Each structure stands twice: as structure tokens, then as C-alpha cells.
Amino acid sequence: MNAIVIFFSHAGDNYAVGNIEVGNTKIVAEYISEITGADQFEIVTHKYDGMAYNPLIKLAKEEAQNGELPPYEGEVPNLSKYDVIFIGGPIWWGTYPQVMFTLFKDINLDGKTVIPFTTHEGSGLANCVSDVKKAFPKATVKHEFSIYGHEVRTGRAKVEKWLKSIAQE
Numbered sequence: 001m002n003a004i005v006i007f008f009s010h011a012g013d014n015y016a017v018g019n020i021e022v023g024n025t026k027i028v029a030e031y032i033s034e035i036t037g038a039d040q041f042e043i044v045t046h047k048y049d050g051m052a053y054n055p056l057i058k059l060a061k062e063e064a065q066n067g068e069l070p071p072y073e074g075e076v077p078n079l080s081k082y083d084v085i086f087i088g089g090p091i092w093w094g095t096y097p098q099v100m101f102t103l104f105k106d107i108n109l110d111g112k113t114v115i116p117f118t119t120h121e122g123s124g125l126a127n128c129v130s131d132v133k134k135a136f137p138k139a140t141v142k143h144e145f146s147i148y149g150h151e152v153r154t155g156r157a158k159v160e161k162w163l164k165s166i167a168q169e
Helices: 024-036 053-066 098-106 128-135 149-154 156-167
Strands: 003-007 012-014 018-020 039-042 084-090 113-120 145-148
Touching: 003 024, 012 053, 024 039, 024 084, 024 113, 024 149, 024 156, 053 098, 098 128, 113 128, 113 149, 145 149, 145 156
Parallel strands: 003 039, 003 084, 084 113, 113 145
Antiparallel strands: 012 018
């Protein structure tokens, strides 16, 4: 499988897990790369650095309501060499953080297999799958996965089971 994991992850103050040095989604992205050999591209923005949880979720809600598209750093790798694109992030107000939608406007995934995944504390996949399908109507979106943020650090086996089910298809 020629794959890449594109993800946004938030370290710092997180719901249910407290102040963490490595974000939940980054850990899942690492598991995916270790198990499949997929490359990675982390969506980085410093807009949320150092924010406590409550101000962060207030800002995230305002961004979603206003359709804001915060900038991210770096340049997206050439995606033409990948067949499979894993797209991951936490759930903020029913979907991925708005910075991911900034990226979605910058990339073309026509003809690709796109696999959404999320970390959450009760939202599951929320609207992520439908939002990815809307952003990339000419991609095949399937094999979605979600895991509780508080399970991530001990949840490698869950990720491995999910990836094995994909490989068996």
C-alpha cells in the first residue's frame, strides 16, 4: 500500500486526558505509520498553542460558526504518488478542526482512497466522513475509524485490528 497519513493533533490541555505533550491523533498517526509503513504529513498551526481547554473549545466553535480557515505551516507533499490517504484529527464541534478544512481546499484527492480517522471523547466520527466526502467527491471514502482519546496510549491493538481488517478486504 502506497499511503500517507495526513493529520492534525493538539497537544497541551485536552479533555479527559489533561495536559499532554503529544496529541492523541499524533499517536494514532504514528501507529498507522509504524504498522503500514505510510508516510506522514502533520498539519501544524501554532494558533492553539498553550491554550487551556475551555478557551480552545470556545475559539474552535467560533471558527466553525464563522467558516474560518486558519493557516497551516509547511508545504503538502506531492500526493500524486499515493493511492491511500489517511486523514485524521480530533473532533471539535462535530467535525475536524477548521485548519483541516484549510488543507482540504489546497489538495486534490480525485481517484484516491481516503480513510478518515478521529480521536474523540464521545463524538465517534461525528460529521467527519460526510465532510470528507463533500470535500473530495471524486475520492473513494471508506474504512473510517474512531478511538477515544483516553484509550489512545493503550490502544495500539485497536488500531492494528482496524488496519488488519482493511488489509483483508
